[in-house]
Amino acid sequence: MTPLDTARIRADFPVLATHQRGRLPAYLDSACTTLRPEPVTRAIAERARAGAGCPGRAYHRLGREATATLEEAREAVRAFLDAGRAEEVVFVRGATEALNLVASGLPLRPGDTVLVTGIEHNSNLLPWQRLARRSAARLRVHRIDVATGFDPAAFARDLDPSVRVVAIPHVSNLCGIELPVADVCEAAHRVGAVVVVDGAQAVGTRPVSVRALGADFYALSFHKMMGPGGIGALYGRADLLDRLEPLLLGGNTVDDATYESPTLAPVPARLEAGVPAADLLAGVVAAIRWVGALDPAAVRAHLLDLNRAATVALLALPRVSLIGPPDPAARGGIVNFHVRGVPSRDLALLLDDREAVMVRHGKQCVHAWYRAEGVPDSVRASFAVYNTLDEVERLTRVVRSVASMIG
Ligand code: PLP
Numbered sequence: 580m581t582p583l584d585t586a587r588i589r590a591d592f593p594v595l596a597t598h599q600r601g602r603l604p605a606y607l608d609s610a611c612t613t614l615r616p617e618p619v620t621r622a623i624a625e626r627a628r629a630g631a632g633c634p635g636r637a638y639h640r641l642g643r644e645a646t647a648t649l650e651e652a653r654e655a656v657r658a659f660l661d662a663g664r665a666e667e668v669v670f671v672r673g674a675t676e677a678l679n680l681v682a683s684g685l686p687l688r689p690g691d692t693v694l695v696t697g698i699e700h701n702s703n704l705l706p707w708q709r710l711a712r713r714s715a716a717r718l719r720v721h722r723i724d725v726a727t728g729f730d731p732a733a734f735a736r737d738l739d740p741s742v743r744v745v746a747i748p749h750v751s752n753l754c755g756i757e758l759p760v761a762d763v764c765e766a767a768h769r770v771g772a773v774v775v776v777d778g779a780q781a782v783g784t785r786p787v788s789v790r791a792l793g794a795d796f797y798a799l800s801f802h803k804m805m806g807p808g809g810i811g812a813l814y815g816r817a818d819l820l821d822r823l824e825p826l827l828l829g830g831n832t833v834d835d836a837t838y839e840s841p842t843l844a845p846v847p848a849r850l851e852a853g854v855p856a857a858d859l860l861a862g863v864v865a866a867i868r869w870v871g872a873l874d875p876a877a878v879r880a881h882l883l884d885l886n887r888a889a890t891v892a893l894l895a896l897p898r899v900s901l902i903g904p905p906d907p908a909a910r911g912g913i914v915n916f917h918v919r920g921v922p923s924r925d926l927a928l929l930l931d932d933r934e935a936v937m938v939r940h941g942k943q944c945v946h947a948w949y950r951a952e953g954v955p956d957s958v959r960a961s962f963a964v965y966n967t968l969d970e971v972e973r974l975t976r977v978v979r980s981v982a983s984m985i986g
Contacts, residue, residue, distance in 0.1 A: 754903025755913030
């Protein structure tokens with residue numbers, strides 16, 4: 580394994596060379612959204628400059644070119660996720676929309692159970708809460724002790740035959756742990772449940788094969804993997820997508836319509852209402868290419884180096900607690916922590932002000948977990964391939980000064 584050439588990688592991100600009050604920014608918020616490398620922004624601009632055209636419906640030259648971009652992107656995502664067929668990839672605005680699409684379109688009956696974990700992002704909890712309310716299904720929450728991680732045997736005990744849907748994160752945005760998705764899918768399929776995987780935090784930091792995982796649905800956002808904002812994808816097994824009720828209806832979703840009713844188009848068009856975003860799709864293709872050029876083992880080693888340095892320094896401080904397992908190898912690129920007595924917002928502002936270190940503060944869109952655990956909030960630093968040990972040192976220096984000031 581050749582280590583990542585961080586200097587070369589950073590050259591693709593001009594914002595990292597743009598001073599902020601005399602300091603270079605230390606962007607440690609990639610779990611929220613990654614920066615976009617130059618080839619991605621260039622691909623979007625070039626596609627836009629080349630002209631517009633409605634993909635899939637205009638047959639003039641510009642329309643045909645836009646259609647080619649849509650098809651290229653669909654095939655690129657299929658290959659990236661190792662899906663069987665391009666039609667199993669549905670373009671949406673992001674993981675949130677993908678999860679809403681599944682939760683609004685699955686037929687459930689009163690008494691059916693949806694099983695989720697206790698560490699779901701709001702986007703993989705609220706849509707299921709609503710589905711349960713509307714269909715008189717039950718929502719069961721499988722609580723996870725984040726310090727010790729996911730326990731497959733305990734999870735299996737919650738999988739009774741009433742469970743029709745299992746919704747889990749592939750990687751948690753709360754604590755960075757990776758769930759054994761393949762094992763969960765196998766156990767869920769044994770009771771006849773479908774598994775909906777929130778892959779927002781997994782793609783881009785490790786290879787994903789939806790076929791090897793056995794996932795029935797897999798949701799992702801490209802802005803979390805160096806791609807453009809406002810676009811994501813839902814992978815769905817072909818037979819399940821065919822039965823999924825569309826979330827939105829309108830242009831693109833029909834083969835024909837009368838004043839009374841439509842004849843819906845086959846998937847994926849049936850689930851992709853409106854004109855597809857060709858400019859963004861060009862950026863998606865470029866992002867997949869950019870991420871695909873990195874050696875996954877080198878990415879993992881780099882994130883571990885950064886996370887280890889952050890973890891060792893933070894755990895040595897008074898008043899600091901980590902959310903998640905103490906071992907950085909179990910947390911990918913995420914270190915989520917709180918400093919007792921210091922509101923996370925104040926710490927985040929101080930980090931930005933003193934060292935141009937950008938982190939996420941608050942309840943990290945996992946409000947239910949914070950409420951249940953009585954943890955008020957936290958600061959989450961999250962690393963990507965463009966980050967350096969020097970940036971981690973700037974993070975821990977500020978936290979050290981704050982913790983020792985009040986400790
Ligand atoms: N799921 C997880 C685990 C996330 O971290 C996020 C984003 O923060 C989402 C879902 C929602 O992604 P988006 O806002 O791009 O739809």
